[in-house]
Amino acid sequence: MFTRIANLFRGFLSLFIKDLEKRNPEALLELEQENLRAQIASYNQGLANHAGLAERLIGQVRKLEAEEREVRARTTAHLRAGNKAAAAQxxxxxxxxxxxxAENRAQMEQAETTYKDLVRARDVAVQAARAKIESLKGAINDMRMKTAMAEMNEMASGMIGSIGGSGDTLNRLHEMVEEERNKAAGRARVARDSLDLTDINLKEAEMNALADQALADFAAAEGISIEDGSANPEPAPAQRSMGAKPASEGESA
Structure with a gap:
């Protein structure tokens, strides 16, 4: 029972960690870069140890070469001097x-070959890892960009659906405005049809008649013809003075 509970707990923990990794690929990539640097440092340490072994073998070869020349010279000298026992030793x-x-030379050559192979393997592995890391960086950036574009497209699609769809707020507002406008137009028409213009027309005719009469009186006083607007050539009759007597028929003018 406890084992099953532990397995279930590990399963939930694994799902949680996997979800975090999906949400933060940059952090996981940075961790892998740190691991790569640590691996390169450890590999270089082992490579340095191997290089030290190769250097010891080189030193031993040089020492044996020098000793070989010295012993060869002594052997030759003893043999020429007739010291056979010393020459034999x-x-x-x-x-x-x-x-x-010969053995040290073979080991030295093998160590040198191994060292070069290890260096080449390190360089190839590091280049491959760095190329993969750069590729992952580009893929992560592309993923982020495409995710952002997808979110923007989804947002735009939602906006288009919510704004242009039937039964939305703007359509309801448009319908309400049209309804109120039609109601206002109907009220204006009803008010216009129910307006009594009889008194207004009568008052307007009376005002026009008074204006025409005033104009006629003014034209008559000034001696101006209303039809063509020219002055009347005949003089206006002179008015009698108060208290004057009319002339008799027998009197001459």
């Missing part, structure tokens, strides 16, 4: 040195 020593020198 040096010859035996020379064989041992030559055998050790």
């Amino acid at each position: 040096n010859a035996l020593r020379l064989q041992t040195i030559s055998r050790e020198l």
